[in-house]
């Protein structure tokens with residue numbers, strides 16, 4: 183199976199969990215986009231759901247497919263969120279934010295009764311950290327935060343956009359992609375980053391994933 187087919191298989195399995203009437207958090211990225219495409223087809227065939235997108239890109243995709251989308255002013259609890267990931271370890275801990283949407287993704291996941299993570303096989307890792315950890319920071323603080331992120335043991339690189347300027351998130355912030363190497367203590371690092379003034383959100387998702395669906399050559403691996 184190609185990586186694309188693995189993503190498709192995981193997305194197909196995930197949409198089986200979507201029931202009529204649900205409020206569904208819609209993730210961001212290429213794997214999540216496949217899930218949104220599949221959901222769009224179901225909606226076209228009569229399924230009624232309300233989508234809560236985690237990025238402007240996903241919102242545009244969902245609207246184009248006829249999926250009703252709302253913001254957090256219109257919903258309280260989200261029944262189910264389905265999102266991709268950049269890494270997942272055996273304990274279901276994630277690194278997310280490769281697409282720069284982890285701030286909204288974490289908020290939506292935190293409001294969800296259940297989070298299903300979908301990915302291709304290469305995202306499954308023994309230990310987190312080969313993927314550079316995205317850390318979203320407010321622009322004002324960015325110069326001051328670089329040495330602080332270095333002091334935590336990382337090599338932070340300010341993410342660049344396609345136009346050669348710093349990448350700006352949907353919430354108007356910058357991202358440092360931080361190379362920590364293998365992350366020995368994800369919980370401890372998450373706490374350090376969460377309590378650093380100027381850091382808006384980091385890409386460590388600990389305790390969020392309820393179910394992980396990995397597309398593999400031998401089918402979809404389900405990790406609970």
Ligand code: 5RP
Nearest residue numbers: 211212213266279280281283
């Ligand atoms: C965006 C994310 C994505 O879910 C993550 O980057 C995975 O994306 P893809 O499915 O394209 O590999 O966290 O912020």
